[in-house]
Amino acid sequence: MTVEDMVVRSVGWRRLDPRMCLVNLRWILPPLGILALTALHSGSVNWEDHKLQIVSALLFVYLTCSEMVRWRTTRYRVTDEQVEVHSGLFWRRHVAIPRDRLRTVDVTSGPVHRVLGLSIVTMGTGQALRTDRRHQLKIDAVSVAEAGVLREELLPRSQPAKPAPADVPRARAAEQIARLDPRWVRYAPLSPLVFVIGLAPLSQAYNLAERLGIPVDIGGAVVGAVEFLVSIPGWLFAVFVVMVLVAGAVGTVLLFAESWWRFRLERDPGSGTLRVNRGLITTRSFTLEERRLRGAELLEPFMLRWGKGARLKAIASGLRQTLDGPRGGSGALLPPAPRRLAHETAASVLREAESPLLPARLRAHPRAALRRRLFRAGAASAAAVAAAALLAAVAGWSVGWSAAVVAVVAVPVSVVLAVDAYRSLGHTLHGAYLVTRAGALRRRTVALQRAGIIGWTVTRSPLQRRSGLATVAATTAAGTTGTYVVRDVGYGDGLMMADEAVPGLLAQFIEKTAE
Amino acid sequence: MTVAQKAGAVRLRPPQNTVHRRAITMWTTRSAVSYGLVALVFLGLSAFVEGAGTVFAVLAFLTALAGACYAIVVPRWRYRVHRWEVTGDAVYTSSGWLWHQYRVAPMSRIQTVDTLRGPFYQLFKLSAVTVTTASAMGPLTIDGLDEEFARDLVDRLNRVTQATPGDAT
Numbered sequence: 001m002t003v004e005d006m007v008v009r010s011v012g013w014r015r016l017d018p019r020m021c022l023v024n025l026r027w028i029l030p031p032l033g034i035l036a037l038t039a040l041h042s043g044s045v046n047w048e049d050h051k052l053q054i055v056s057a058l059l060f061v062y063l064t065c066s067e068m069v070r071w072r073t074t075r076y077r078v079t080d081e082q083v084e085v086h087s088g089l090f091w092r093r094h095v096a097i098p099r100d101r102l103r104t105v106d107v108t109s110g111p112v113h114r115v116l117g118l119s120i121v122t123m124g125t126g127q128a129l130r131t132d133r134r135h136q137l138k139i140d141a142v143s144v145a146e147a148g149v150l151r152e153e154l155l156p157r158s159q160p161a162k163p164a165p166a167d168v169p170r171a172r173a174a175e176q177i178a179r180l181d182p183r184w185v186r187y188a189p190l191s192p193l194v195f196v197i198g199l200a201p202l203s204q205a206y207n208l209a210e211r212l213g214i215p216v217d218i219g220g221a222v223v224g225a226v227e228f229l230v231s232i233p234g235w236l237f238a239v240f241v242v243m244v245l246v247a248g249a250v251g252t253v254l255l256f257a258e259s260w261w262r263f264r265l266e267r268d269p270g271s272g273t274l275r276v277n278r279g280l281i282t283t284r285s286f287t288l289e290e291r292r293l294r295g296a297e298l299l300e301p302f303m304l305r306w307g308k309g310a311r312l313k314a315i316a317s318g319l320r321q322t323l324d325g326p327r328g329g330s331g332a333l334l335p336p337a338p339r340r341l342a343h344e345t346a347a348s349v350l351r352e353a354e355s356p357l358l359p360a361r362l363r364a365h366p367r368a369a370l371r372r373r374l375f376r377a378g379a380a381s382a383a384a385v386a387a388a389a390l391l392a393a394v395a396g397w398s399v400g401w402s403a404a405v406v407a408v409v410a411v412p413v414s415v416v417l418a419v420d421a422y423r424s425l426g427h428t429l430h431g432a433y434l435v436t437r438a439g440a441l442r443r444r445t446v447a448l449q450r451a452g453i454i455g456w457t458v459t460r461s462p463l464q465r466r467s468g469l470a471t472v473a474a475t476t477a478a479g480t481t482g483t484y485v486v487r488d489v490g491y492g493d494g495l496m497m498a499d500e501a502v503p504g505l506l507a508q509f510i511e512k513t514a515e
Numbered sequence: 516m517t518v519a520q521k522a523g524a525v526r527l528r529p530p531q532n533t534v535h536r537r538a539i540t541m542w543t544t545r546s547a548v549s550y551g552l553v554a555l556v557f558l559g560l561s562a563f564v565e566g567a568g569t570v571f572a573v574l575a576f577l578t579a580l581a582g583a584c585y586a587i588v589v590p591r592w593r594y595r596v597h598r599w600e601v602t603g604d605a606v607y608t609s610s611g612w613l614w615h616q617y618r619v620a621p622m623s624r625i626q627t628v629d630t631l632r633g634p635f636y637q638l639f640k641l642s643a644v645t646v647t648t649a650s651a652m653g654p655l656t657i658d659g660l661d662e663e664f665a666r667d668l669v670d671r672l673n674r675v676t677q678a679t680p681g682d683a684t
Binding site: 317456465475476479482508513 | 524525526527528530600602604605607613614615616617618619620621624648649650651652653655
């Protein structure tokens with residue numbers, strides 16, 4: 001090893017940003033706020049009542065000390081071959097990930113991080129599918145500028161290790177695929193959250209009351225509230241519902257703004273990556289290598305579907321899948337947006353002339369699939385009616401009437417859902433993609449690259465065997481479950497589709513039936 | 516390229532090989548022991564819990580009955596469904612009893628091949644061979660091969676997969 005090597009090796013190590021030690025301020029501010037509030041309220045502070053706040057303050061001191069230790073002991077570096085993170089005082093941990101295994105780089109900044117000018121950089125590898133921490137490197141936290149530098153460094157360069165100044169402007173010319181249109185905010189309230197958020201202030205009020213030590217009889221409050229709602233005239237009840245819905249709508253719009261403010265989807269032709277930037281208070285930046293892209297999925301929860309809207313997500317190997325909450329998981333390529341635009345975006349992300357997700361080409365499934373769904377609807381309704389009758393018998397109401405009322409609601413709803421679920425079913429092979437769609441309340445269309453299919457799983461329940469159906473799943477290195485499913489397809493149809501999708505694999509195990 | 520032109524006229528043929536017959540004995544023992552343990556716990560509770568003795572005794576009896584039925588019927592049934600096959604370019608398995616599952620993994624996409632031997636397997640000199648791909652769905656399993664035979668099979672599969680280039684995603 002030459003002297004120059006030594007210099008490079010020691011110089012290569014970098015530290016976290018010292019401001020990270022202050023991030024735990026969030027542990028001290030709420031207790032201080034509560035102390036101040038109670039002091040104002042009662043004129044003095046009774047420390048006996050504030051054990052929780054004292055514990056919280058001690059926690060802050062402890063966390064800050066441990067963060068300082070973490071700052072002192074953590075180093076990281078990026079070499080040509082790998083990314084290394086070295087950390088720990090007593091339990092030394094050294095993680096090295098080969099750079100060609102890096103699949104995604106996420107940069108996030110929460111509110112506290114943003115005030116301090118910090119970002120968290122998370123790197124995912126192909127094995128991170130099950131959010132396994134061993135295969136995920138988190139650098140928490142560096143300055144915003146450093147995070148940008150890291151992201152540029154970590155993703156593959158078209159010309160390795162030659163950052164000539166003349167190249168920089170050309171490499172910066174990212175191609176924009178989509179950006180936020182403020183009119184999309186109309187899709188925000190088309191979410192089940194609209195019914196829930198309006199009730200949230202109540203639970204917050206209860207929380208605050210509890211913290212301030214105001215005794216609340218929660219059971220009595222609920223019973224009282226129900227009695228109150230039953231006793232008030234119909235029009236007042238309607239006003240109440242409208243108020244909850246308006247509050248819910250405002251809440252979902254705020255949530256939409258928080259998640260999708262300044263949303264931009266870009267392609268960087270130089271590094272062959274896709275990048276999503278978004279967020280108001282917490283900013284998120286998500287970068288994905290295009291060669292890891294295995295397809296796209298279109299999500300249409302039922303309310304969004306009524307509004308002709310849809311969401312779009314990427315399917316990619318090594319994509320760290322997070323829960324698909326209102327803020328959109330980490331593979332989100334679009335906020336709730338017009339369906340037509342989602343198709344256009346899918347086409348340009350996948351570099352296709354036309355979106356493979358378009359419904360027109362999908363082939364319907366056998367009628368037996370509809371019978372299965374109607375049978376389930378019948379069973380669910382019967383269960384609901386039986387439960388209602390049982391409850392009525394216990395409560396001493398009229399059993400016949402309760403059962404009838406529930407049946408009048410449950411039967412049509414479940415039948416409509418069953419028919420809709422059947423009409424959602426569809427599959428096809430389109431160009432390089434296997435396309436499959438299913439789901440009533442949450443319709444999901446998936447286009448999976450045929451080249452990304454690494455096996456098949458065919459499952460048949462006893463009832464499916466009787467009615468000539470099968471569930472054919474393509475296994476792949478992408479996605480949380482590792483499979484994309486064609487549900488209740490005709491047995492022969494499904495096998496032939498699988499055989500055609502990946503030629504030469506399944507054919508050797510398929511035989512003609514005697515008839 | 517397709518095997519038949521008319522839909523509905525094709526089906527998957529069962530894989531060629533069964534697992535070892537000792538697997539039936541192993542599965543029977545395993546389910547008998549696990550149901551037996553639960554029944555024993557209930558029996559113990561019936562002796563020690565005041566006032567609920569009869570309830571737990573009945574539960575113990577029902578568990579033992581269900582366990583006996585399961586241990587007699589299911590392993591034999593499972594044995595008839597569970598088959599496997601290794602061809603030049605793929606691994607193919609079928610498994611289940613009520614729900615039948617057929618799985619295919621192309622040789623070029625296999626990442627690792629391992630054996631798994633729990634205590635019951637060791638008792639009966641059996642192995643489970645697991646074939647892992649890059650999918651999060653989990654490995655293909657051939658459950659209940661003779662120990663020696665499984666070792667040879669794993670060696671053979673590992674030689675083939677190591678000779679195949681690519682990162683199997």
